[in-house]
Amino acid sequence: MLTPEESILLITRTIEDTKNRFRENGHIILLWGFLMFVVTLSQYILLRMELYRIHWYPNFLYPLGAVYTFVYFLKEHKKHNLPRTIIGNIIGALGWLLGANFMILGFFFSQKLGEAIAPVFLIFLALFTFVSGIAIRFRPLIIGGIVLNLTGIATFYFDWIYHLLIMSIGSVIALIIPGILLNRESKKEDV
């Protein structure tokens, strides 16, 4: 027969074990961080080389990233029998909605948005990073979101030629650094 203390301990331990099993390991955050870094930096270099006709070609890597993300989550859920959680559903829905809108804006409305496109992207990405950080209680993502939000607003004061360079720096602050830290933490928990 369980004592009340043993019951409380069992409840706490089980809830912690369950949460740790489906906590994001940083893999997808890192993927999108490196993808954004490579795309924006290569676009910046192409612009600097005055290759205006082809400078937007690296954007085609984003749909490939979306396909990989979809397949990855499908496989992970199947492999580990991962349960559905409210937080997971909210982050997932927000991520897909944001990603789809980024692609629509980037591919079809970039001319209409003009110089505002980079700050708008950064501010919306900051929103996603910040909300994800709050949801999984991971401070580097929260800090990354705040810094990225401020960076997004500050971008309005920079000449348009530097916007892509600022975006690549933003990807390091908001995605690559928190992704590495999250990955390291999840490996520590696995030991």
Add this chain to the structure above:
Amino acid sequence: MFKDLDPILHSQLRLSIVSILMSVEEASFNFIKETTKATSGNISIQIKKLQNAGYIQVKKSFKNNYPNTTLSMTEKGIEAFETYVNDLKKYIHPGQ
């Protein structure tokens, strides 16, 4: 000894199952099995007891031609769990 505690929840495996389900929206039978490390037979018996008490909902379907059982808490189950935790606190801190 602990006569006021809900006997349905005051059992190691049933309490583990309910604690898992309280942390998620729904979970598969296999996830419960991997997390609790109990045998399928034992889990099935405890699930039946929780289901009969109206604490959990069991959905059976097929996924890629394999049977797939999904479990989730009911409103009654959530209330029972909250009452159980409050009762435990009273035992541990009788003065409060």
